[in-house]
Amino acid sequence: MVDLLEQAYGDELAERTELFARGPHRVTSSAGRELAVAPLTELGALSARPATLLVDCAYPTQEKVQELGVEAYVDAVGELRAQRLTALEQLRPQACVSLSSGAAKVFADGSPAPERTRVYGEMKWRDELRMLELCPELGVGLCIARVYSASGPHMTKAQSYALGDLIEQARAGGPIELRARHRVTRSYTLVEDTLELAVLTSLTTDADRPELFETGGEQVDLAQLARRVSLVIRGEEPELLIAESDGSADDFYVGDPARLAQLAAANGLELTDLDQQIRRTADDG
Secondary structure: OOHHHHHHHHHHHHOOOOEEEEEOEEOOOOOOOOEEEHHHHHHHHHHHHOEEEEEEEOOOOOHHHHHOOOOHEEEEEEEHHHHHHHHHHHHOOOOEEEEEEHHHHHHHHOOOOOOHHHHHHHHHHHHHHHHHHHHHOOOEEEEEEEOEEOOOOOOOHHHHHHHHHHHHHHHOOOOEEOOOOOEEEEEEHHHHHHHHHHHHHHHHOOOOOOOEOOOOEEEEEEHHHEEEEHHHHHOOOOOEOOOOOOOOOOOEEEOOOOOHHHHHHHOOOOOOHHHHHHHHHOOOO
């Protein structure tokens, strides 16, 4: 998001952007501009300033459900929700972008999922509902991007995600190991495409007609993805070491890209294909 804003604002980036996170620190943009990050508790201090756009990316990941325990996790999410809603009420920005997760749909549909995914999904689903209620009341244009599988630079904990892990294995050379003992299918959307489309949509949608779209693209299982990664990264077909199936259910997590494609066409945005997504993720810049 900072890189997108930098493309728009250039040297005015720091003057026109305020960043908030759990604790204070500093970040450096891809072009080398340094920005201060304030704690979320200070978000309300902006109430005297006019705000055009609020982009909400703050959320504890589902791994935190196990680390904190369900009750503490729900409390942490509740605190973030309260900060977000207070900021909206005080700032009354023209528009708001909120990043959700496909796990919200998994919960709402009652699909089988591990406990951490169900808890995470329920919290995301409840946040979606509250934002869809509140923003029209406040006259704020809202776009919720329900993210499934994201690609692109700045991926944290790359080895924890299929795409990041396969890229690292391809770079290392030798066979590529697929450790999942059941079929895993994903569809990737470049994070830049998701954010750019969400921002454009939030700024142009009527406040009383909030938008929610799901990310998605070409559907690939892990073997197909590993092959594409190897061809992009090292220009050769890979040797695959595939774990023996344990008979468990397929992991099919792909979203519904129909609305995404409609919005992209309406905004003149060409969505990035899978091979280029792999290159962008590997280049990390």
